Amino acid sequence: MKKLFFALIALLSVLTSCSNDDDKEPQNTSRTLRYELTGNFSGSNIIAVYTTASGGTVTEQIASLPWSKEITFDSTVRGANLVVSGAGGTGGQQTTLIIKRGGKQLGTPTTATADAGGIFTISLPVIIF
Numbered sequence: 001m002k003k004l005f006f007a008l009i010a011l012l013s014v015l016t017s018c019s020n021d022d023d024k025e026p027q028n029t030s031r032t033l034r035y036e037l038t039g040n041f042s043g044s045n046i047i048a049v050y051t052t053a054s055g056g057t058v059t060e061q062i063a064s065l066p067w068s069k070e071i072t073f074d075s076t077v078r079g080a081n082l083v084v085s086g087a088g089g090t091g092g093q094q095t096t097l098i099i100k101r102g103g104k105q106l107g108t109p110t111t112a113t114a115d116a117g118g119i120f121t122i123s124l125p126v127i128i129f
Contacts, residue, residue, distance in 0.1 A: 030102025
């Protein structure tokens with residue numbers, strides 16, 4: 001039941017997120033994203049929901065940290081997103097997500113800290129291609 005709950009939360013985050021990027025740096029046009037998840041979170045129920053190369057959405061159970069996923073998106077895909085949630089850990093444990101586009105880190109790492117119940121969620125804006 002917890003898996004379903006976290007998957008639904010993650011899916012809702014994917015469907016409602018958006019991004020408007022106004023950086024003055026040269027635009028990185030790579031269609032390859034690499035997600036890197038690290039930390040000391042010890043929970044056994046970590047779930048990632050992300051956009052697939054063809055534009056669909058998949059839910060993946062993560063066995064343990066560290067975890068990474070690299071995806072090269074089809075030219076028809078307009079944006080990509082990732083939501084990670086975890087349960088069963090200890091309050092105060094942390095998880096950090098780094099996203100790279102074409103080998104270059106996007107923004108700053110995002111760190112989530114598990115609450116007193118041992119639960120965390122990381123939800124980021126959609127990356128637009």
